[in-house]
Amino acid sequence: MPELPEVETVRRGLEAQVVGRRIERVEVGRERTVRRTSAEALIDGLTGVTITRFGRRGKYLIGELDSGDRLMIHLRMSGRVLIAAAGTERPPHTHVVLHLAGEPPQEMWFVDPRTFGEVVVFDPNNAAAEMPELAKLGIDPVTDGLTRAELTALLLGRSRQLKPLLLDQHVIAGIGNIYCDETLHLAKLRPDRLSDSLSAREIGRLHRAIHEVLAQAIEAGGSTLADTQYVDIEGQGGWFQLHHRVYDRAGQRCLTCGRADIVRIVTGGRSTCFCPRCQH
DNA sequence: AAACAAACCTGTGCGC
């Protein structure tokens, strides 16, 4: 569920509330969440340690530890990170608990019904072996910046449909299904357009749309859909869903032209919504 | 190289 804007919102919450606080105790309730290593590895790697800063690349949260190790959290489809007063009743599917020192004592929970998410402590000097996907991530438009020239090279260097290309984390890191559809709509480009068919003018529109959609979504705290699965670390939802113009609106009138209905197709195995009149 | 399908899981919403 969570894409770049949601992960960035979580990152900011962690930076504000978890960084600088010693982790006194660690609980792992479900082995699958720490499957890359083990419960012992996570407990050993985090107990008595302090997170000194929290970064993000694409949808990967990376905490730097004063032990020299790093903490990687990926929310995948249904993961959530929450902070709560120590002793508060935990929601179902709370798989990892970090007990944080300080007044008042708090707990950081990793909650994940579908268990696709991961929590890992790894050694940055051995990242190629322990976290190989990090090195393969493409350019993060927010963390790294994505210039128009870089985007042009990424598009013209191959012939791929725009939708699967923008979703490919090895090319551009952070865009997921919601923001891909919203970006293509704002750029007035069909999701099945081939990347090497774009004019310089169209590339300019796409470049602007990527940055605008992500920036506005971050400002709005991300998108919280009807199931209210995504919330920030304090349990608050975002409000960018109020600005969705195509995502999950198949069959409804286009909010931009008002003269056609949003269409749903499947591209790259993903549900894709667009306006056949606005997007070419 | 690019497009597809399936896999990993659980929960929810819908039609009957």
Next chain:
DNA sequence: TGCGCACAGGTTTGTT
């Protein structure tokens, strides 16, 4: 009310 199916914000792997 209950059942079965389709589908979900992600990513990897294997097959055309």
